[in-house]
Amino acid sequence: MKKPEKLSLAAVIGISLGASAVVAFIVIAAVEIILKSI
């Protein structure tokens, strides 16, 4: 069986930054919707 390739440190940081950006967008979008509704 082929051994899975190791992720480089740069790739891990890049994926984490991307995930953070998406999560932050969702959080602020939720805040925006809540504030618009009051």
Added chain:
Amino acid sequence: MKKRNIITAVVTIIISLPVFCFGWLFYGPFETARKYWICTAMSTASHKYLATAFFPDSVIDKYTDANFNTLEKVPKQDENRVKVEKKSDKITVEDVSVGLSSGKIMIIENPALVDISVCDYIGTSGLPLKNLIIQENAVGGINAGAYIEKEGSAHGSMPGGVIIKDGEIIYSEEFEKEEDGFCLIGFDNGNILKIGYVKTEAEVKAYKLRCGVSFGPPLIINGEPLIKAPGASLQPRTAIAQREDGAVLFLVLDGRQASSAGATLKNVQDLLLEYGAVNAANLDGGSSTSMEYNGKLINKPSDNGDEKRIPSAFVVKQGDSR
């Protein structure tokens, strides 16, 4: 996945998530959230840097001009609108919520029980609400008037505006300091809540108040709501109001907490109208917002739940003490 990769990912997310949140908030397509952030920061006494550090004046002015200029000309109070009826000394406390905030309302059937407690150490130190209530042998109360943050003086030790107690002006700032004068909030000898702007000592005396402080703005006069715009400043709020039958309403709405973000002035006004207020005014808010009843703090002040030192409080005295 290697352990090292997991640690790297967690650390990266912990560091970058707040940065991205603020990035989206400040520079993303979220106009409403940005407006609330700026207006809330700019309406505090000591946290304006949360807006000024990130936005140029032109952006701050754009949002605040649109949201602060909400006050119409304050009408003259109708002397006959409130008829104080002789009634019981009943005091009730209820949970309330409006918008994104929750808090307490105290309904005092007999307005004669309401008085002002003023810190005995003006110029030296303010006092927590608890002490101001004990000082007057009262059963409950809320924070009341303005204070000035002055370098070298203890917190809450320097009141703002005017304080009247037992019919005497016991403290007054220079009237020239405020272009529009001070908003006076207090009770006359007929136990009617009087609210209005004063620019001279003579104007203060003309109100013939037995007790009063300064803050504002007025929220409701003669049953008419004065705050027209929705506003975008979410803060802990304290307000005082009177119903047509003379009953006095003390209101506190908590803020700056996950469970209660804070209220706009319009939220406060709407809630007081629901409770039948015909005259109402905003009092000092922010971390000063506190309410005590029967020796217990019954709201959650934003400063780690602790009562801030303040110069004055509206208190409600024991039934047979007036």
